[in-house]
Amino acid sequence: MIPQKLKAVEIAHDQLSELHVVNTMHERKSKMAExxxxxxxxxxxxxxxxxxxxVFTWSQLGYHAKPCGLLNVNNFFDPLITMLDHTIEQGxxxxxxxxxIIISPDPKELLEKIDSFSPSHAVKWT
Numbered sequence: 001m002i003p004q005k006l007k008a009v010e011i012a013h014d015q016l017s018e019l020h021v022v023n024t025m026h027e028r029k030s031k032m033a034e035x036x037x038x039x040x041x042x043x044x045x046x047x048x049x050x051x052x053x054x055v056f057t058w059s060q061l062g063y064h065a066k067p068c069g070l071l072n073v074n075n076f077f078d079p080l081i082t083m084l085d086h087t088i089e090q091g092x093x094x095x096x097x098x099x100x101i102i103i104s105p106d107p108k109e110l111l112e113k114i115d116s117f118s119p120s121h122a123v124k125w126t
Contacts, residue, residue, distance in 0.1 A: 001022065001028050001031055001032050001035075002019070002021055002022070002028070003023065003025055003028050004021055004022070004023060007021055029054060033055055033058070033064070038067040039066060039067070039068045039069065040070070041069070041071070041077075042071050042073065043074075043077070055068060056100075059100060060097050065119035067114045067117035068101055069104070069110055070101060071104065071107060071110055084098055102114055102117065
């Protein structure tokens, strides 16, 4: 799934069984969310975090009931997890949302947790 603009400047893998070329990043994210069974962020930059937080927010709002996970390689996401816990302590996030995040440093364990994921929905506004 790659926007046409990025396809022109990045290497689009030509050995995929299927490559979707879309017009915009919004279209890319929408199509990926539609096709995905779940969402896992690997260590990355702002784009990775932005895309993961969008689908995590959609989960909070009940737009989907798919698992959202973080592959916490070398404790990469520890500062982010601390920040999420801080948002709970400050009253900006329901603790139930934090419990919806599947986290593991081990890919096999993360996939096992995702396979056993059972969606829950906390009330957003209380």
